[in-house]
Amino acid sequence: MAAVTVDQVRQQPSRRGAIVTKQVALYIALGLFGLVMLGPFILAIFGAFKNTVEVTSYPPTLLPKVWHPENFIDVAKLFPMFPRWFINSVGLSATVTVLNVFFCALAGYAFARLNFPGRTVLFLAVLATLMIPLQVTLIPKFIILKQFGLIDTYPGVILPNISTAAGIFLMTQFMKAIPHELEEAAVIDGASKWTVFTRVILPLSVPALTTLAIFSFQGQWNDFLWPLVVLNNPQLFTLPLGIASFSSEFVQNTNWVLVGSIFTTVPMVFLVLFFQRFIIKSVATTGGK
Amino acid sequence: MAIGTSPVVETNAALPTPVKVGSPHKRPYREWLTSYAFLIPAIIVIGGFTFVAMGVALFLSFFKYDGFTLEWAGLHNYVKAFGNADFHRALLNVVYYMVVVVTCQTILALTMALVLDRIMVGRGVFRTIYYLPAITSSVVMGLIFSWLFSPGGWVGSLVGIIIPGARQFGWLLDPGTALPAIMTTTIWSTAASFMIIFVAGLQDIPTHIYEAAKIDGATGWRSLWNITLPLLRPTIFLVVVLGTIGTLQVFDQVYVMTNGGPLKSTLTPVFLIFTNGFRDFSFGLGSAEAFILFAIIFTFTLIQRRFIDTTVEY
Numbered sequence: 001m002a003a004v005t006v007d008q009v010r011q012q013p014s015r016r017g018a019i020v021t022k023q024v025a026l027y028i029a030l031g032l033f034g035l036v037m038l039g040p041f042i043l044a045i046f047g048a049f050k051n052t053v054e055v056t057s058y059p060p061t062l063l064p065k066v067w068h069p070e071n072f073i074d075v076a077k078l079f080p081m082f083p084r085w086f087i088n089s090v091g092l093s094a095t096v097t098v099l100n101v102f103f104c105a106l107a108g109y110a111f112a113r114l115n116f117p118g119r120t121v122l123f124l125a126v127l128a129t130l131m132i133p134l135q136v137t138l139i140p141k142f143i144i145l146k147q148f149g150l151i152d153t154y155p156g157v158i159l160p161n162i163s164t165a166a167g168i169f170l171m172t173q174f175m176k177a178i179p180h181e182l183e184e185a186a187v188i189d190g191a192s193k194w195t196v197f198t199r200v201i202l203p204l205s206v207p208a209l210t211t212l213a214i215f216s217f218q219g220q221w222n223d224f225l226w227p228l229v230v231l232n233n234p235q236l237f238t239l240p241l242g243i244a245s246f247s248s249e250f251v252q253n254t255n256w257v258l259v260g261s262i263f264t265t266v267p268m269v270f271l272v273l274f275f276q277r278f279i280i281k282s283v284a285t286t287g288g289k
Numbered sequence: 290m291a292i293g294t295s296p297v298v299e300t301n302a303a304l305p306t307p308v309k310v311g312s313p314h315k316r317p318y319r320e321w322l323t324s325y326a327f328l329i330p331a332i333i334v335i336g337g338f339t340f341v342a343m344g345v346a347l348f349l350s351f352f353k354y355d356g357f358t359l360e361w362a363g364l365h366n367y368v369k370a371f372g373n374a375d376f377h378r379a380l381l382n383v384v385y386y387m388v389v390v391v392t393c394q395t396i397l398a399l400t401m402a403l404v405l406d407r408i409m410v411g412r413g414v415f416r417t418i419y420y421l422p423a424i425t426s427s428v429v430m431g432l433i434f435s436w437l438f439s440p441g442g443w444v445g446s447l448v449g450i451i452i453p454g455a456r457q458f459g460w461l462l463d464p465g466t467a468l469p470a471i472m473t474t475t476i477w478s479t480a481a482s483f484m485i486i487f488v489a490g491l492q493d494i495p496t497h498i499y500e501a502a503k504i505d506g507a508t509g510w511r512s513l514w515n516i517t518l519p520l521l522r523p524t525i526f527l528v529v530v531l532g533t534i535g536t537l538q539v540f541d542q543v544y545v546m547t548n549g550g551p552l553k554s555t556l557t558p559v560f561l562i563f564t565n566g567f568r569d570f571s572f573g574l575g576s577a578e579a580f581i582l583f584a585i586i587f588t589f590t591l592i593q594r595r596f597i598d599t600t601v602e603y
Binding site: 022023026027029030033034036037038040041043044047055056057058059060099103104106107109110114115116117119122125126129131132133134135136137138139140141142143144146159160162163164165168192193194197218221222224225228229239240241243244247254257258260261264265268269271272273276 | 317320321323324325327328330331332333334335337338339340341342343344345346349356401404405407408409411413415417418419420421422424425426427428429430432433434436437439440441442443446456457477481534537538540541544545558559562563566567572575576579580582583586587
């Protein structure tokens with residue numbers, strides 16, 4: 001190889017300069033985009049600390065003239081329903097998450113590792129439901145649940161969500177890849193399929209189980225249309241349902257509405273910060289949601 | 290459990306063919322029963338709330354049903370839906386919404402992914418920041434943006450710097466700007482999750498292709514246009530399809546921000562299905578509308594598959 005030419009050596013500092021300029025430009029673009037993404041949150045947080053007049057005054061102020069942290073207590077005090085909605089949201093999301101993950105794992109195990117007649121047909125049937133949009137089944141689901149007297153109850157909200165096609169697909173794909181040797185050893189020891197499932201397969205599937213759990217929790221926490229259809233009693237409302245009804249009732253009290261919005265969002269923010277890596281990875285592989 | 294320490298394992302390991310897990314020769318019916326038992330919850334939930342529900346919806350779409358009396362209606366519901374000015378309006382609105390939102394969010398997500406792919410440090414931090422809107426409830430998003438778009442709100446004030454008349458403008462109160470305001474809200478909240486899909490797609494492109502192109506003299510824009518974008522086609526397809534399906538079903542933002550108004554300018558099919566079903570109790574008409582929307586979503590997905598060739602050869 002020929003040595004580096006004089007020309008190339010001379011070019012290097014300017015090239016490095018070009019790279020630095022380019023990187024700076026990229027960071028500025030990313031920073032501006034980040035500001036746009038975070039802006040509404042920042043404004044909403046400051047807004048939640050303003051009084052009723054200032055929050056909707058013109059011109060809008062960035063920081064509150066007087067901070068009103070008592071807004072956060074007032075909302076819970078004046079609307080005793082608010083803590084209740086929070087508890088409902090936590091309870092419903094946790095229940096749906098546990099049941100959905102468990103049932104999807106069971107079905108995934110059967111599809112991935114057991115032989116039985118009709119396996120392919122059933123699996124294809126499950127996959128086919130991925131194509132059916134929610135609103136086609138909205139009215140019939142309501143009518144079916146009404147026949148069982150489950151409208152305006154928690155089970156009515158929970159039942160349709162405790163086995164999802166996407167979840168079963170995720171579990172099946174993951175469990176297919178677990179080496180058979182591990183399972184064989186247990187079977188030879190005389191373990192039943194149930195034992196194999198709980199002692200061998202589930203512990204090895206933790207990454208997939210976590211991913212599904214995060215998506216289930218997030219999906220249920222933010223779900224609006226289905227709880228809106230099923231629930232009438234404000235006592236049973238979830239947070240999104242609660243703040244939506246609250247906001248139409250108290251149009252003047254934007255600051256309280258913003259407080260409610262913060263209460264609804266913060267748990268999801270913690271969820272994301274704790275499970276960041278899982279979420280990013282699985283959004284990338286499954287297409288998210 | 291002590292795996293592999295039992296003497297039985299050794300005996301079996303000596304056999305020419307190891308015992309296959311779930312061997313069909315050894316009492317297969319037991320495995321069948323176990324399998325079906327494991328599948329029972331999924332079969333009940335998915336079977337009941339999707340397959341049976343689809344059947345019920347199809348059945349209802351040929352009837353007049355208000356929750357109490359069932360009356361044969363033939364094709365009346367479909368005829369009514371197709372002839373209904375509100376349904377036309379809702380379809381036009383949602384197609385307009387879909388085209389703008391899918392185009393903008395795809396371009397925005399791709400641009401940001403390309404930028405993010407080129408920086409040296411801090412990728413994770415930006416990714417987390419961008420991801421926050423995607424995990425926020427659509428109701429919360431709708432409420433915050435309703436406030437930002439209100440007369441004298443932040444959007445009006447910022448636009449007012451350039452166009453003074455915009456300061457006290459009610460974006461959600463004007464039939465011309467209400468739907469674009471909802472579009473903005475949606476793009477803001479979904480662009481980031483699609484960006485993450487693009488980032489993953491970019492990382493899947495083998496680096497040796499770029500190196501080969503560099504030797505051939507292709508850098509910068511040419512490398513982007515001739516290498517990155519063509520190889521990213523499957524990801525673009527995925528993002529466009531997910532965006533299309535999602536936007537055609539828009540409901541939450543409309544419910545929270547405008548309730549279908551002003552002058553039906555933000556009426557969408559799902560909002561109409563909801564109103565017909567659960568406010569007017571015309572379950573038959575709602576079901577017919579749902580099937581028409583289903584057919585439209587299906588058609589759009591097929592058309593996109595034809596236009597965006599997803600096969601890629603490295």
